[in-house]
Amino acid sequence: MNKISTGQALFLRSLKRRRITVRIARAAILILFLLLWEVSADAGLIDSFIFSSPSKICMCFREMVMDRSIFLHIWVTLYETIASFLLVTLVSILTAVLLWCSRRLSEILEPYMVVLNSLPKSALAPLLIVWLGATPTTIIVAGMSVALFGSIMNLYTSFTTVDQEKIKLIYTLHGNRRHALTKVVLPGSIPSIISNMKVNIGLCLVGVVIGEFLAARNGLGYLIIYSSQVFKMDWLIMSILLLCIMAMALYAVIGAVEKIYEKRF
Amino acid sequence: MKPILELKNISYSYHTPEGETQALSGITFSLSPGEFTAVVGPSGCGKSTLLSLIAGLMRAESGEILLNGAPLTENSSRIGYMLQHDYLFEWRTVYRNIILGAEINGTLDDKTKKRAEELLEQYGLAQFARSKPSELSGGMRQRAALIRTLLLDPELLLLDEPFSALDYQTRLNVSDDIGQIIRKSGKTALLVTHDLSEAVSLADRIIILSARPATVSDILPVSFSLENDTPLARRNAPEFKNYFNKIWKELNRHE
Numbered sequence: 179m180n181k182i183s184t185g186q187a188l189f190l191r192s193l194k195r196r197r198i199t200v201r202i203a204r205a206a207i208l209i210l211f212l213l214l215w216e217v218s219a220d221a222g223l224i225d226s227f228i229f230s231s232p233s234k235i236c237m238c239f240r241e242m243v244m245d246r247s248i249f250l251h252i253w254v255t256l257y258e259t260i261a262s263f264l265l266v267t268l269v270s271i272l273t274a275v276l277l278w279c280s281r282r283l284s285e286i287l288e289p290y291m292v293v294l295n296s297l298p299k300s301a302l303a304p305l306l307i308v309w310l311g312a313t314p315t316t317i318i319v320a321g322m323s324v325a326l327f328g329s330i331m332n333l334y335t336s337f338t339t340v341d342q343e344k345i346k347l348i349y350t351l352h353g354n355r356r357h358a359l360t361k362v363v364l365p366g367s368i369p370s371i372i373s374n375m376k377v378n379i380g381l382c383l384v385g386v387v388i389g390e391f392l393a394a395r396n397g398l399g400y401l402i403i404y405s406s407q408v409f410k411m412d413w414l415i416m417s418i419l420l421l422c423i424m425a426m427a428l429y430a431v432i433g434a435v436e437k438i439y440e441k442r443f
Numbered sequence: 444m445k446p447i448l449e450l451k452n453i454s455y456s457y458h459t460p461e462g463e464t465q466a467l468s469g470i471t472f473s474l475s476p477g478e479f480t481a482v483v484g485p486s487g488c489g490k491s492t493l494l495s496l497i498a499g500l501m502r503a504e505s506g507e508i509l510l511n512g513a514p515l516t517e518n519s520s521r522i523g524y525m526l527q528h529d530y531l532f533e534w535r536t537v538y539r540n541i542i543l544g545a546e547i548n549g550t551l552d553d554k555t556k557k558r559a560e561e562l563l564e565q566y567g568l569a570q571f572a573r574s575k576p577s578e579l580s581g582g583m584r585q586r587a588a589l590i591r592t593l594l595l596d597p598e599l600l601l602l603d604e605p606f607s608a609l610d611y612q613t614r615l616n617v618s619d620d621i622g623q624i625i626r627k628s629g630k631t632a633l634l635v636t637h638d639l640s641e642a643v644s645l646a647d648r649i650i651i652l653s654a655r656p657a658t659v660s661d662i663l664p665v666s667f668s669l670e671n672d673t674p675l676a677r678r679n680a681p682e683f684k685n686y687f688n689k690i691w692k693e694l695n696r697h698e
Contacts, residue, residue, distance in 0.1 A: 341530075343526060343527075343528065343530060344530050344532075346500065346526065347526060347530045348547065349498075349500050350498060350500070350523075350524035350525075350526065350592075351543060351544035351547050351548070351591070351592075351595065352520050352544070352547065352548055352595070353547040353548075357547045361532075361543065361546075361547065362532070365532070365534045365535075366532070366534070368534070
């Protein structure tokens with residue numbers, strides 16, 4: 179180990195202190211919020227029938243863990259989200275490649291893509307239910323519809339903004355357009371594919387929950403709608419919290435994939 | 444000696460919705476095997492266009508390009524082209540960047556792999572074979588790019604201002620370095636540059652182009668009476684400034 183100078187040691191210490199402060203402050207906000215919520219519900223400052231309370235939510239969660247019903251709801255939402263996410267990733271990469279291969283096709287389709295992308299996808303959900311029935315397929319398609327068109331447009335843009343000189347290099351090495359795609363465009367676009375995936379996983383979850391609102395018999399989206407109708411606020415808020423955790427976990431998984439990629443290259 | 448490359452009355456124009464720009468007009472010259480020729484001209488006169496035409500990346504609108512006496516087929520594998528920047532891909536190691544051309548051409552066999560390693564060794568990059576390109580200095584990157592081109596064993600090397608992206612000191616070293624590598628390999632080279640001293644220090648012959656649309660305004664043979672004829676030695680020779688001034692005058696004649 180090199181000996182560290184005093185200046186460097188001071189800098190490292192202040193850096194560490196700052197990180198710790200940030201962490202403590204983050205945790206404190208959460209704890210303080212939960213405490214305030216619990217105390218004011220207990221003291222009757224807020225109506226715990228409407229606002230629930232952390233302890234009631236915990237109890238509710240424990241009950242549903244005991245009778246195992248919660249696992250089904252979590253699993254259904256998770257499965258539908260992952261399925262629609264994987265399909266969106268696959269379909270959007272393939273479509274973007276197709277559009278990249280044919281400039282004319284992409285020019286022809288551009289206005290349609292813009293319209294489909296700006297359309298509020300929740301408007302499509304009732305249509306999908308009529309066409310596909312109240313099945314998990316509908317919900318997966320609803321999840322896909324939210325992310326798909328934006329994803330195709332983003333990927334296509336990143337494919338076409340690859341440095342043209344790099345593609346010229348492939349031609350100077352006597353390659354053709356297929357080589358330009360496999361040696362430059364695709365490997366060079368992996369960072370934007372990953373950041374696109376990060377956006378998509380969140381959007382797919384949104385689409386799946388919208389789908390479950392309208393056409394499901396299980397899943398966290400269904401649980402939210404059902405509990406709001408029967409005024410079970412503990413269930414409702416617990417479901418929202420579970421969705422938060424799920425969104426964070428899914429995002430973290432893709433973050434980990436990104437880290438692995440960065441480490442390798 | 445039969446020329447390796449002949450250009451006969453080459454013209455080329457760029458077309459945009461706004462109008463047409465003539466880049467090259469009636470360019471005629473030829474290269475002998477083993478010769479190092481430089482092309483100089485005012486910036487934007489169409490020097491790079493010329494190389495793209497020779498490399499077969501674009502087609503001339505009129506005129507004829509002959510390679511070894513035969514009309515140029517598209518994207519001939521006998522021509523190697525070195526671009527202005529090295530464009531080493533960050534997602535490949537130095538070694539895998541170097542074999543990219545062989546990979547694309549489907550010629551990546553054990554012999555080529557062995558040759559790649561020999562070339563890396565020869566040009567002092569052996570210990571960086573498994574490194575990322577970003578770990579190399581500008582000069583080493585340019586050498587790696589040269590190996591990538593040489594590995595396809597081209598007869599004719601086209602160099603498109605390959606040193607212009609480097610800082611001055613590196614540039615002198617690398618042009619000295621690469622100039623000697625190319626001379627030793629006995630390959631025919633066509634260097635496009637806007638740096639007159641680079642042209643004088645490297646070339647056997649200098650083709651001077653006029654402003655756009657480019658025409659050949661003069662072809663100047665260069666020879667130095669040096670025992671050890673390297674680019675750096677040339678820069679110190681008394682003839683150097685005469686050649687430099689001659690080209691300078693020719694370039695400014697039309698202004």
